Amino acid sequence: MKAAIVQFPGSNRDRDMFAALETISGQPAHKVWHTDTELPNCDLIILPGGFSHGDYLRSGAIAARAPVMRAVATAAAQGVRVLGVCNGFQILTEAGLLPGSLMRNAGLTFVCREVMLEVANPQNPFTCGYTQGEIIRCPVAHHDGNYFAAPKTLAKIESNNQVAFRYANGTNPNGSVNDIAGVFNKQGNVLGMMPHPENLIEAAHGGTDGRRLFEAALDMLESTAA
Template sequence: MKSAVIQLPGLNRDRDMIAALTKISGKPPLTVWQTETELPDVDLIVIPGGFSYGDYLRCGAIAARMPVMRAVAEKAAQGVLVMGVCNGFQILLEAGLLPGALMRNASLKFVCRHVKLQVANANTAFTRAYSPGQIIRCPVAHHDGNYFADPETLARIEGEGQVVFRYAEGTNPNGSVNDIAGIVNEAGNVLGLMPHPENLIEDAHGGTDGRPLFESVMSLAA
């Protein structure tokens, strides 16, 4: 599997993501700086987590307007798989590649802990290696993960199966509507999620529940 990791000032989970992709696919991902206007041909584009542009204005707002994001939007329109984790999710929402918005956690506190996630849709390019309804463990670390969408949008994404991960067993850490932790776009090739699957891929991490997400994508890339 060929992959690319987008890099922007203030992102800090890019190294974890590069390590995870290298470990799982056996090949280091290409890295692409924010000023690039074209992306290489890859099977997966990842926008990792962090605090791009210091979270100024709104989380992900400034990053979403950088040149590389136009290139990401073009690839997404062509059907290339795109995944945004944490700040990457916020960037995809701000770029209009996913519906809704992420707001300050209802508790107003930064949360850094493990949560339980339910695989709400195991029939996507990103989740096919999980079983439907499977409960997994995953770390979260964020201040703005409180997913919001207007009632009409919410009904649409729920109806279309675009909600892919939900916080389960009372572990919603941020007040997110319908316990939403991750969604895909209508076409199913763009995923955004708050939890960090890249931080739970080998036993030394204390578990491997994040691994099937990458393996799902890999099985498609062949």
């Protein structure tokens, strides 16, 4: 499995993502610049966190219209796995690859803390390393993470089991509707989430709960389950 990390002006979690993928898979990920019009041959595309284009207009809005996003949309339509974390999630919603939108945090302040996540749907290539209802730890760091979807859209997301993770144990840090922390697209090959699993990969990070997400996305689970 080969992964590619898309870098935008203002991405700042791209190196964390690169380190996480190399630590887990032993292979360096491709790096793709936002002006590129083609993606390298890969099985997993990652949009990392940060403040692309300074969050101008709306978080992720300008990046979502970058040339590379046409290639990402084409790959996603072909079934290639796409993961957007934090700003990457905002970019995927702005690009229309995921439903809903990420608004200013309900408390208006930037939140940087650890939250608890409940695995809402482990029947998916990204989350199959977890069990239904499992509670994992994950850090968040964002200003615009308040997930919103219109009632009709929300009902569809829920009935299609498109919620991947929910904030658990009263740790919703931003007012997200239905405590939604991460959603899949309808086909299940695109995942966006506000928390940062790439920051819980090694024991030195204080935990390894994020590791299984990448192992699953890279089809490496058999080798680690033993």
